[in-house]
Amino acid sequence: MTETTQIGFDLLSYIHDSRQTYGLRSQDYTRYRRFCAHRLQRVRKSVKLSQGTGTTFKRKEVTAENARTAEHLEVLVLEAGAGVGLKSQLHFQQEEYEAALDCAVFSRAVSLRLAQAGTSQQHALAHAMMATLDPIVRLSAYRVRVPGAQQKPPGEVAQEWYEQQMVGKPERAASNVPGYAEIAQKLAAFGSDEPANDQYESACSAQLAWRGGSIGFASSELAGALAKAEKALAAENAVAMYRVVERAAQRLHVESAQAAAKVQSPVADALASAYLAVQLHAVCVQHALVLAKYRKQINLLIPRLPLFSPAVGAWITETPAAEAKPGLLGKIAGMPDGAQVVVLCDLIRKTLARLQGLVAGILARMAPGAVRLISGSQISDEISAAQAYYNAVRGYYAAAQHASAEHTAYVDALALLDSVVSQEIPQALQLITSVSGQEPADCLWSAQVGVAAADVQKLESDAAQALQVVRGLCADGKSSSVAAKEWVADPSKCPAMAANALAGRAGAPARVPQLVDLDAVSFAAVPVKPLFYDLAAASIDFDLDAIEAKAGRQSKGKLSSLIGGLWGGR
Incomplete structure (x- = not known):
């Protein structure tokens, strides 16, 4: 084979498919050995490596010089069909736990190196093979009395055993792992000969x-x-x-x-x-x-x-x-x-x-x-x-x-009110940004929120009343087809209070609502359509003066200052 000739062969996929299809899914080793023997005979015959009849036996090996197709590589894979990975299970069943641990750890190291050099599919296949070896690693290490075998992850146990008992003692490892010296040398040439410290991590x-x-x-x-x-x-x-x-x-x-x-x-x-x-x-x-x-x-x-x-x-x-x-x-x-x-x-x-x-x-x-x-x-x-x-x-x-630019502030107000009352997700309060040089969210908090819990409850109550007013306005407007919704509101849920970073400024309260951190709490998100989305068409032709006047009449004057502040003033 010349230096420029390359043969493509998906090794991990071939091994995985063969093992899962021909017996090893159900631990039928006899069936798998039979498959390897029959398949090897057919492949050797197809590449003209089989022994002819009536001649003196002379073994025909696959070498770098005579390898031309993927079938030549398949011969090598089939000859190693009962290799290191299967020997670990054989030793384990025969209660030879130290030999089983050596074979499983070394097979795991080889799989990890193949995973790092391959594609995403080869990654998945290699780590799936490693996952099948982890029970043998854990139980064999327990039988051999490796310190911390039951407390540490299998990947960490395998790494320590590989470093201390195999790399540090190659003669002992070679007695249990067939071809250890040659494969270990190739692993060292390929890259670092230390496996990663966990089966789910790669370099x-x-x-x-x-x-x-x-x-x-x-x-x-x-x-x-x-x-x-x-x-x-x-x-x-x-x-x-x-x-x-x-x-x-x-x-x-x-x-x-x-x-x-x-x-x-x-x-x-x-x-x-x-x-x-x-x-x-x-x-x-x-x-x-x-x-x-x-x-x-x-x-x-x-x-x-x-x-x-x-x-x-x-x-x-x-x-x-x-x-x-x-x-x-x-x-x-x-x-x-x-x-x-x-x-x-x-x-x-x-x-x-x-x-x-x-x-x-x-x-x-x-x-x-x-x-x-x-x-x-x-x-x-x-x-x-x-x-x-x-x-x-x-x-x-x-x-x-x-919405037209003139009514953008009104849409912002609806977004804030809807998020406050529905409690759909507290982080939605961050959605409101500067509008016409003013920040409705900051105006709302500075005007309505203080240290006392009663102020927070009043905010929720005012927002709920405001939403009721908006529903009535929508029913009377051109978009009468917009249906009222049952919004999620739990008065017992008050925003947590935290120190205000803007404390000291004119009109800034000492404490403000703290946005809920998803890392600290768990809550059920409410899959409701936001009110401001339903009002998209209605917001186009709203007369802000008429809305403010009608809102004031329906709320008996309690919402004029709140709505005016939310709309950025007029």
Whole structure:
């Protein structure tokens, strides 16, 4: 075989399919050995390596000089069909626990190296194989009396055993592992000969920080695109770079999801969801950049997903192929900024729904202890909360597109009132930004909120009355088809109070409501359509003077100051 000749052979996929199809799914080793023998005979015959009849026996080996096709490599794989990975199970059944531990740890190290050098599909396959070896590692280490074998993760136990008992004592390891010296030498030439300290972690050259968690990358091209996007000074350039990241992550998600469905492993599912999370992150950043141009201020909620924390881990390794066509994101480039925000919100909501489905599949197949360890219910709650939040953002900007500039402050007031009363998601209070040089949210808090809980209750009561007034106005207006809704309101839920960073300024209270932190509480997001979205058409032709006068009459004058402050004054 010349130096420039390369033969493509998907080793991990071939081994996994053979084992799962021909006996090892049900621990039928006899059937698997029979398959290897029969398949080896057929492949040898097809590549003319079989022994001819009536001649003296002379073994025909596969060498670098005579290898021409993938079938030659298949011969080597079939000859090693009962190799190190299967010997670990054989030794374990024969209660030879030290030999079983050596074989399992060494097979695990080889699988990890193959995973780091391969694609996303090979990642999933290799880690699925490693997951099948972990029970042997744990129980064999317990029988051999390895210190801390039951308290430490199998990956950490395997790493310590590999360093101390195999790398440090090669003669002892060679007595239990066939071909140990040669394979260990090739592992050392391939890279570091130390396996990672956990089965769910790989050597990552870059990290994507995301609200207290991180997602690791080993793809230099994808990491480079992220670095360029983060360093882009102009918002237009940054949006373009994050679209490159999103398209690459979308393609990798499809590939890894296919591998996850193939191996049926929660570990493989975590890989697919990690790629989808990167895609979601890229879309969220694009949304924030466009929103920054449109509203000059951003207060967006990006969910923290403990699924990608070191407790469970996720890995991302792949070299993205050529860029895909721009698609929808390329078509919206010419839209107004507000319209782009609406489209991006729709993309985020769809991606969150897909991510929620993947996470639900992972949690359903994990052991109860593992689900409790990573707070599985909190993951689902945070994704649901993020969906509710982006529903609110999308509805707000959809309404703003239909409202004239003169009535923008009124739409802001509706958004704030709706979020206060419905308690759909407290982070929606950050949605209100400067309008005509004033900040309705700050005006509301400074005017209505103090230290006493009674002031907070009064705020909720006033907001509830204001919403009732708005419902009546809608029924009397041109958009009479807008139906009243049963809004979620719990008077017992008062916003937590915190020190005001603006204390000391004129009229600024000492304490203000503290936005709820998703990391500290769990709550059920209410899937209601925001009031300000239903009022999009009605807000076009509203006469603010008539509204204020009618609101004053219906509330007996109690809401004039509140509504006037929310609308920014006239």
